[in-house]
Amino acid sequence: MEFMYEDDTLAVSVVTAIQAGDIPSLRRLLVESPWLATARIIGRDDSNEGEGCRTSRTLLHVVTDWPGHFPNGSATVGMLVEFGAEVNARFTGPHTETPLHWASSCDDIEVLDALLDAGADIEAPGAVIAGGTPLDDAVAFGQWRAAHRLVERGAQMALWHAAALGQMAAIEACFTGSALSERYPWGASRSSPPDKITVAFWCACHGGQQRAAEYLLNRGAELNWISVWDGLTPLDAAQRSLAADMVHWLRSQGARSAGELA
Template sequence: MEFIHEDEKLAVSVIQAIHTGDIPTLEQLLAENPGLANIRILERKPDNVDADSSISRTLLHVVTDWPGHFPNGADAVRVLTKFGAEVNAPFVGPNIETPLHWAASSNDVQVLDALLDAGADIEAPGAVIAGGTPLDDAIAFAQWNAARRLVERGAIFALWHAAALGDIHAIQEHFKVAKLPERYPWGTSTSPSPPDAVSVAFWCACHGGQRETAEYLLDQGAELNWIASWDGMTPLDTAKRNFSSELIPWLESQGAKSASEIHR
């Protein structure tokens, strides 16, 4: 596999073409440089500009890099895959997210659709969130348009996903027939006990500002002041973080507390 440093002339040119939406220049560079579509962009180590870094990304990661929504992003995906870009190639660094993970984390629905149309694996592992799927990243980072689009496109979703997205019918069916898997979110390696799974789902409903599903899950035995292991927040804390104006007064009326109150 070929590599190129991010500060080399060719890398600078192709990244600029992608981020400015200059599709003709992107096509010209790909045509003039066979194999460029699958090249990996290497970072420089900050303490030694001559040394290689182990961190690298693909040009499809460049398209989906934060904050996303670059001009003509979907067209850039189509051009890169036409020239042979591997749509499921992972980022190499602290995690192994695919371009689809990055599009989900940026709430870039048009690029997300283009990647899926090009064959991206909707269930690819590697999320920064517990090594999970693109849907895990989208929900964790409150990228709701991307999360809903992934579900529309066929992503497998667990109880906590449904809670965060406010899918009350799926949640009700789950409690009738245990329809949804109880895949545990966000950094916990062990499976939860059934009460914990309900509390996790309740926390996620509050994270998503979903009062109807939060009320239902509280009635199903969720712990009102359950503290998440991944960020130390209670349901009230995450509702306040995401400015859930309807949910906050209801939670407080139920006796919800912040983690700082509980620790005091």
């Protein structure tokens, strides 16, 4: 495996071509140096950390890097895969996200579809959100178009995903014997997880999904639970998501902010 520093001339050239959507220049660079398709880019500050401690990313991670939506994104993915890029390659460092995780975190539907069409694992673990799937990242970061597309493409939902996305059929099925995934959201301990109905209610508020929130509140969700991952109540989550109608409804039910509960 080849490594190159992010400020190397060749690294700068290929990253610039990708971010500009310059397909002819990208093809020329790949023809001249085919190893680029599987190379890893490391930061200059990582140079003294040892091989096992370096953070590194691939060119497919460059395509999907924040804020995403670079020109000709799907064509860039296709060209890199044509030259041998590994579609499920992982970021190395404090987390192990695949390019699909990154595309999902950027709400980049064009690139998300291109990665899936090229064989990306829709259930790959490694998210920055509790090591979970691309859907976990999309829901946690409020990237709703990506989250809905992942579900359309077959991603497995837990109750909290369904609540955040307003997927009422899936939510109702969970209460009539059809099991959804039991994965818990970002950072919840599996040894002593919070009540899954309350968590799903919080996620419905995070997603601005009032109908789902009403359904879950009527089934025992805790109205003023303070989340274990960011210290917000359902009201706080709805306010952060600018869900004005939901904020009004929550207030009518007696919801309070974390600051008011302190």
